[in-house]
Amino acid sequence: MKRSIARLVTGAPASGTAATADAAAAPPPAAAGRRRGSIAIRGLRKTFGDAVVYDGLDLDLPQGRFISVFGPNGCGKSTLINMISGLMAMDAGSVLYDGRTIGETRISYVFQNYREALFPWLRAIDNIHYPLKVLGMPRRRREERVARLLAEFDVRIDINAYPYTLSGGQQQTVSILRALVTDPEVLFLDEPFSALDYEMTLFMREQIQKIYMKTGTTTLLVSHDLEEAVQLADSVLLLTRRPTRVAEMVDIDLPWPRTARITTHPRFVDLKRHCLDVFWNEVKGR
Ligand SMILES: Nc1ncnc2c1ncn2[C@@H]1O[C@H](COP(=O)(O)OP(=O)(O)OP(=O)(O)O)[C@@H](O)[C@H]1O
Ligand SMILES: [Mg+2]
16 A cells, blocks of 8 residues: 555656656647547445445546546445556456556546645645655756646646745646656546635636646546536446446537636526436435
């Protein structure tokens, strides 16, 4: 588990860190060059004591897409992305990224609790440098890479500050930048904005969209907020209660970018209502 967490911070495949350092130096792929193929999940099983969470889940998640995961409390949203990202062991099953194992794929993970995720003894800038440093990238190349990243996302934070002096949203921005610095192929986010106030949440939704539109990185976002799940995603993965199955994968055919105003658009309201109906059927229907 410790090794997995180190890997999530560095984003490195399990083998060949030197090759990864080179890959990490590459600029993020343009959205036009986004990945194709899919993340293929087969026969996924997971049980905690008497609680059967997954009992043979099969699922294909398209790469190069933004997918929100939404479902009842405790249905296994975090468990799902933790297993897909390799952070948690499966009881049985397999996950292949375009035919490759997780160990052969560059991933990053943004945790809900940014206060515990950032290294408090490192300044914001050194937190962002950290994964590249672990990968052994020389200082000058790291500095170039980080400068490019900060410029791309127009970051207006005192990057020389220590995390405790930054606001929650600023700290979570630093976490997200740290996750992006290795140019991951897949980005996992587990309720990353749930500890932020509404204004900051709206701002962060814009930031994450900007990143997605620029990089086309496959993104899996767990959200407990249906508005957020619909606003940000190409598809919303709706899950059932345990033992958990896919209730529906809903395509969100709204144009990008999606500002806060889109949440009042009739098509948005229709899509959200549909997702809510599926959710309520699941929660109340038994
Ligand atoms: N490490 C663990 N040990 C025991 N039970 C666990 C563990 N992790 C998760 N569970 C149980 O598995 C189920 C799914 O948990 P998980 O955290 O994945 O759900 P979730 O959908 O993310 O929930 P929430 O909406 O509260 O974030 C829950 O019943 C939870 O109690
Ligand atoms: Mg969870």
